[in-house]
Amino acid sequence: MSPSASHISSQLRQLIYYHLDNNLIRNALFLAGRLHAFEPRSPEASYLLALCHLHSGQVKAAWEYSRSSRGTHIGCAYVFAQACLELGKYIEGITALEKIRSLWISRNTWNKHSETRRQHLPDAAAIFCLQGKLWHAHKDLHKAVDAYVEALKLNPFLWDAFLGLCETGANIRVPNIYKLSPEMLAMISAAPSSEYSPTFEKPPTSAPLQVQPNANHNVDPFVSLHSRVDNSSGYGSSALWEKLNGSSVSVSSINAQSTEGMETPVAQSEADEFRMGGGSGADPSWDPPLAPARKTRTIQPRGLDYGADPPPKMRAAAMKSRTRTRADAEDSTAAQAVREASAPAIGIGERKRTVSGQVAHTSGLQPPEPGAPQRRSVRLFNQIRPTTSKFSTAAGALGSKEGREIKKVKAPGVKSRTVSGSTMGRVVSGNRKPAGEGTEGEGKEGRVTSGSTVNGATSGPTQKATLTDKTKDIESLSWILDLFSKLAGGYSALSSYKCQEAIQMFNSLPQSQRETPWVLSQMGRAYYEQAMYSDSEKYFVKVKAIAPSRLDDMEVYSTVLWHLKNEVELAYLAHELMEVDRLSPQAWCAIGNSFSLQNDHDQAIKCFKRATQLDPKFAYAFTLQGHEYVSNEEFDKALDAYRHGISADSRHYNAWYGLARVYEKMGKYKFAEQHYRTASTINPMNAVLACCLGLILERVGNQRAALQQYGRACSLAPESVVARFRKARTLMKLHELQLAHTELKILKDMAPDEANVHYLLGKLYKLLHDKANAIKHFTTALNLDPKAAQYIKDAMESLESPDDDDEDMT
Template identity: 50%
Template sequence: MAPTNPSVISQLRQLIYYYIDNNLLKNAQFYAERLAAYDHRSAESAYLLALCHLRLGDNASAYEYSKPTGWRGTHLGCAYVFAQACLALERYKDGITSLEKSRGLWGGKNSFGKHTASSRQPLPDAATINCLLGKLYYGYDNKTKAVSCFEDALKQNPFMWDAFTTLCDMGTNLKVPNIFKMSPEMEAVIRTSSQDPWDSQSQSKDNTLSAMPDQDRNRPGVRPASVVSDVPDPFNSVPSRSFAGGLFGTLGISQKLSESNPSLTNLPAVGGGGIGPEAMETPTGPSASIDVTVVPGRRDPGVVSAFPTEPPHAPIRKTRTIQGLGMDFSMDAPKMSRAVSTKRSQKGPEVDESAATQALRSNSLVPPAGERKRTVSGQVVPRQSSEDPGAPQRRSVRLFNQIRPTSSKSSSNLPTVGPAPGRELKKARPPISKIMRPSSSTSTVGRQVSGNRKPVDDSMDVDGKDYIPRTWQATSIPVQKSIELDPARHEDALRSLLELFKKFGNAYYALAQFQCQDALQIYASFPRAQLETPWVLAQMGRAHYEQAAYAEAEKYYKRIRQVAPTRFEDMEIYSTILWHLKRETDLAFLAHELIDSSWKSPQAWCALGNSWSLARDHEQALRCFKRATQLDPKFAYAFTLQGHEHIANEEYDKALTSYRHGIAADKRHYNAWYGVGRVFEKLGNYEKASKHFEAASLINPTNAVLICCIGTVLEKQKQPKMALTYFAKATDLAPRSALTRFKKARALMALGEMQLALNELMILKDIAPDEAMVHFLLGRLYKSLRDKGQAVRHFTIALNLDPKASQQIKEAIESLEEEDDEDEASMMA
């Protein structure tokens, strides 16, 4: 077969899309390589091959295969895959160039509302590409262009959540209510959806075909490979990819049907459900529903010819294989009678004829009720009765009729000799439950009912009563369309979704700005079902963590472990919370759980590193944090934890390097800025320490620890009044923080404000009654106030709480006695 055979190329493309849609990417990659060999000059072939590599995670190969066409921007699919590979490989400039060159192919394109269960747009629209372009510009360190691209993406599609969250993470000032609102494109979709269903069908077909290569678009009968034939779409009914002449079938009569009328819709075939001939779909014309007959020259049941201009052919009666699946099943079929069953007299009264039957009657495809049955070749079949009409039905016949619709108006095109198409005899199949087969109207032609009884005739009788559910496709879909195409309901649904996501947006933006209390209040107003999702629980736990409310934050992360035990995102925060709470056993258990379930995630290695850190094994902790940064070089928090361990080992140069790597990975990672400040504070460079603490505080203005650190540096620079201002601000932000209140009390004592300092220390004593330093400071305060009894009492409590500091505390007690001796000496003089 010639390499440029369009039929081979079409078949390969259908195979590739079939496997991509079913997430069998290795198969798709194999056939994409075959397609590239057949049609190596086509940009579509390069696009499909690069797409398979990209989805398999092979970004370098995706980059190479899509580069020739993607770099020039002449094919939108190649340019998009090339840009995604560039983003993963950090080749930002190349990705930006390809998307900018292809702007003419995607500018103004909008696919909102066109992705359904039965149709999809294979190529991205302007909102999607603007979002990707924004990420490339952000990686290229062009924040202005990145913000502009993300804004354009949100204007075109306010549901572009990725663009919104990236803007928040960048620290951009946003007006969230102006983002989550109806856009002109969405209103246009609503107006379009209220049009006539067949108009929307033609529009969707045009949209789908416009995304295909020119050589395929212009060829009659081509089915778009991007359409999944599953459930008819109430908005955009497009031609679907059926098995007939597609993946497994040959280019026979079904291909001719599709070529003669490519706008045919699909109805389930006789025996719908399952795979193979029983699952094949029936193309029918949009103007009328057509009864179920068999196309001559084909062994697959349920294929209908809507065009009587092609004369029927006699069936091949010696074939005993099922060719619709591309498999051969050897059958030892018993001899079948040529007679057609005539048990019509046993049926009840007929119901009104369906619209499909009337339409076929007008086309002379269904014989009149009184006409004698004929074979496919036109020969009259004599009436024969296998048993007395007045006798009751045999049990095998009753069972057969329960799963197989019968009719007084029998089909005239069914073969009457040999095994039925797709039927396997002598082998009982397990019964199929009603869950798998929703309606008894679904035919089960080809299923063995009785293993040792007299075989039932293969001709299928369909009466009006049993055929009513067969018109489900023609009767229920317009009702569904009328509901879903109602523009008022459609608009109300979109507005309710936008209101919900506006709440999500406000909460996420508040947390990105570290307005933790505001974020918690918004999340608390969510419905219970939304509150129990792992993402919301993680956001609420993060809000408490940023406020240093570790006990409250732990509750939310515990709940995450219950509802989503396999989730590893945000677990590095949970491990840090457990580290602060000194839960050594819980932290070790969490680390081992994460390593066992997701040992390739950096979060798991951060948890293990925190566990070693709590056990004071800093070398093992450093190995774990280094492993986390190897798994994800952009994981800023792992670099920060590395720096903390280096400070514990007094390796300040290495700590500075780790913190600076964290800042390079994420410029808004305030923990790394804080770490650099701590290093300079340890080294005695208070000016640089103050600058880095202030930089961290600009990112997170509500963090009391950062503000307290600025006050500490000022205090060491002999600026107690300025330090007291920062300590007071930190105490207001975190009234339950023992550290900030302790430093405030100490600053008040340094300024001689003893009574104010006493008030702070009394509050602090209730907050942290077991802190030795609190009682030691109280002893010093009472000593200054000349209250020797209270001073001795608190010095003694401090000595009991911290025996290691006994030398210092004993010196303070002795100084009290010396002062008493001096006072006595002065009085005697």
């Protein structure tokens, strides 16, 4: 008999996901080819084949195989859009996702992944994130921001979407992103209780439900029943519960059994005692339940066959009488007590009969046994004959005895359950218990067991445990959101070049999170942006010690070493990065900086070109290449390199600064001012950019605007000698001598050995007609910089006739 096509394709898909999950991409790709050949028109087969090609790095093949079904299958459209992002076909990818918007817009699989569950198709949050990347690459920043925002609304843990949002330069309110939303709380509350409580664990040995007709199931069938009934509310997959519980019974069949006859399913031992009355304490006024509308195939209760019509003698040929075990001999006294108590048991049993004279049963009284044969009741009947036979081997292994013996042994309070005695607690007649709930006997059997249910809902300690676990889950989620909020706050501040704020945010992290390569790299970048290169180097040294093979941000580290003129460390860093990955742009940037520090600009240009060939979107390599062209005074090539850097990243302020610097050298001050302003708009916290802009404004004659820029630079970097010097010089040009004198006194304390400061002080005292102090500072400047003797002597000779010449020696 040939297998069905659906089973073959199902097996192949299972194998493909197995290999994908275990990162066996070549195997998955081979199997995906078999599935696609078997079902060439199946969108699922096309999706899996395209996905395997994408994971193996074959982007063009993934684009081709996903193209045919991109308009009907979410997975195909998603893989197609990812391939389009890599191939530069941005509009095609966006169009494919928008075409099937109705299929994915309502999908949200957040909090639905675990070690035992997976969602192989993307949800709306993932697709919005991909849309944002496509729009961002297409240079439509407004639509990119909208897509990133929608992705973060659905899933705030999409770090890619947050990074993209920062790269667009959007104004982000981080606390509004990383907070517990009502939707998240609702999804946590709606999650299956089994995700938070150990309902799949094997019950303790003392549980009253340990008597099981089938020894092949190690999990209590009533616990599994509870799990399946809970799952019927629509959370998760029923197939998952069946696999975890070791059964294959569908939810619908269980619900049909549990609602037939009695309200809740009851264990077999409890059903027997409900029918018997259970001895002393029985309430004779207890009204038995109505008989079911149809006959069931459930076995008659053990010990209730007295006075009833004999069942049909359908004994299996394989079943033979077994000899008594040692436990039977030990319980002979208990068996005698059962025979003495048979009369009252018959009395109660007679009251529980249907009109036809049969003992009343309900399908809910018999525990469901997934996978049992159809003649289960007959098989069990042959095993529990009151005179000779015993239960099956499986039941006997769990400590069960003959039906008559069980009936009386349950009467006294038992402290523990062993193979020699009773296994069920005593139930007082008239006190019905729902399934999975312990009986209220005289001993410890009266406790409620974990997994108890009432109409499919948890009760007692299980409900409290479930609520406690969900509360803990919410607390842990709040902790993660707080962690993400600090990380995102730091990165957002750094993206806006608020470096001190970013450092404070990163320092507020727990030490275990702070001492990680990513966080240390961000702190190194923050100090680098403030031109605090020594502090930046300390953090990058830690990064290299923790993660020697890290490549991200190493181009910044190489520039830090370039500014520190540390040739040895820079050469060593370049060598290390080449060993890690010689095809990484970061390694070639480090080599280029090493050549640049040795004034070998041609070799440095070749290295930076190689970096841009490896990654055309690596804007920093274009900028470094432009700097080398400026050093060679090849201004046209420098302009071209900077423009390529801006094309790769429009917010790369270093490239805008490079363009302005080239135009300044070329004497095109208008263009230089324009590009300096653009760079300063992107990075308003950079004091160097403010100084450069002020210098251009000063050269075009706009002294007041230049003074404003110098004042901003001093506020951004109070320790900047250059900014304060230029501010003092501009104040002197505007004849605000007292303000200039105040600035120069501060400057003299900051840089007492700077010749230009003393020279400017001499010029100031000359304007103030303080000849003695003027000569004093001119002499100090002459001693500090003998090369500028001509300028200083000319200034000293002109003391008798002060003029407006207030240029510095440079």
